[in-house]
Amino acid sequence: MSSASSKPGPDPEVIAVACDHAGHSLKTVVIKLLRELKVPVTDLGCASPEESVHYPLYGKKVVDALLAKPRARGILICGTGLGMSIVANRFPGIRAALCHDIYTAILSRRHNDSNLLVLGGRIIGPDLGKEIVRTWLNTPFDGGRHQERLDLLEQLAREACPPADKA
């Protein structure tokens, strides 16, 4: 699916990737693909599938990478993708999309301008995972009415949780 009205988005300056133990195998596949595609990648762990780790800690590493660099994007992988998407979407500015099919990956970019792709390493296989990543990377944001909705989303989130007073 493509749209003549889609605006080309800027190339991400870096893709920050992290996983927990349940996402490690798929993370290895995804990082290999990103390197083949010559996309700059930062691997933020975890380092092995052997040791059970806490997904919120790894989710927050990618969130921090995105908040530090406006054009960065992220990929998070846990067993189902649910834990990582719950973590990431707590932070204003993050639009994490859990995608287990191509159609959702396309719409997460066109309508939601998702800056973080979440995958479930126990839900999808490596070939579908790679195709979802390729699609997500290559699909631009439509803008227009969708930008208005994203602006509203950020406004509501910041009203609910105003930034801490740094004075």
Ligand code: RB5
């Ligand atoms: C780990 O067993 C599993 O709970 C985690 O990877 C994730 O699926 C949580 O949402």
